[in-house]
Amino acid sequence: MTSKFEKTQGTVVSISATEASEANPAGITWLSTSCSARELSYTGGQKDDIDVTTLCSTEKEMTNGLSAPSEMTINKNWSAYDDAQDSLMAAYETDTRRAVRVIFPSGNGFAYLAEVRQNSWSAATSGVVSASFTLRIIGKPIRIFAVTIPVTGVLLDKTTLSVKLGESFTLTPTIAPASATNRAVTWTSSTPGNVMIAASGSGVGLAVGTSTITVKTTDGAKTATCVVTVTA
Missing domain, CATH: 2.60.40.1080 (Immunoglobulin-like)
Structure with missing residues (x-):
């Protein structure tokens, strides 16, 4: 029986090999970092709190607070043989953007255009080196739905x-x-x-x-x- 919930095991996380100008470009080379990634998290951006001065106001008159961009964090094991990790490092060092794609086992997922705003790593005894990349999302995510191939x-x-x-x-x-x-x-x-x-x-x-x-x-x-x- 197929579960109605998305599974984490088997999720594919891919990074564009080169600079990208859109979230899900055609003809681009995708590099998978799934076998070293441990956890993904996405936080949608903070929108403006809009206020008005009278009950009959029809337009935005005041803004309370500041908006904030959407972000994604990729926590992974540091690998010397991870081309996707190298692409993220290159994006950080050159201030360029990458396309990021997350596909769940169902075939559904998301695509993003992102900048790498921060990266870090840590090493502890009796363990492996851990790395973390914080991505700032440019624009809105693109929903990806499983492709249905019809019977002919x-x-x-x-x-x-x-x-x-x-x-x-x-x-x-x-x-x-x-x-x-x-x-x-x-x-x-x-x-x-x-x-x-x-x-x-x-x-x-x-x-x-x-x-x-x-x-x-x-x-x-x-x-x-x-x-x-x-x-x-």
């Missing part, structure tokens, strides 16, 4: 089949494209008294005669058939 067709490994009375068989569907997101199928027999078909695609000849076995995809309702003849 289905084929069966056999279109006709002859079996003996009481003989078992198995039909194998091939769903196109191979990367389709929802690959679930259902099976039906036109004459269940002659040929029984299970949810796994396995069937058995029950009585002499013919039956059309149909496989149908849950996504797109694509179908393929096989005519099964049962002989004595």
Whole structure:
């Protein structure tokens, strides 16, 4: 059963290899720091507290407090072989921006354009060197949703089949494209008294005669058939 909550294990954290001008640019090289990152945290920016002088005011007349930008913190183990970490260090040293992408195991996530405002590391006995990068988010985050690849067709490994009375068989569907997101199928027999078909695609000849076995995809309702003849 798929959980309705996002999982942390398997989350992919990626940094653009070079300077970026937008949060989720096309054609850019992404560097993963997932295998050294321990914790991510994001804090949305502080907005102005808006005040007015009368109940009938329709425009902002006073501002209480100062706005603050959104920030993200990446806590990780320091690694001598982490290209994403090197990109963050380069961004800090050159005052350039990087695209940052966080994708949860579900395929959903966020993309940001950010500046590295601070970095630090610490070393303690009997441990590993820890590093922390504080990123200032430029603009608003971009929501990323899991890409759904639709089913375009289905084929069966056999279109006709002859079996003996009481003989078992198995039909194998091939769903196109191979990367389709929802690959679930259902099976039906036109004459269940002659040929029984299970949810796994396995069937058995029950009585002499013919039956059309149909496989149908849950996504797109694509179908393929096989005519099964049962002989004595």
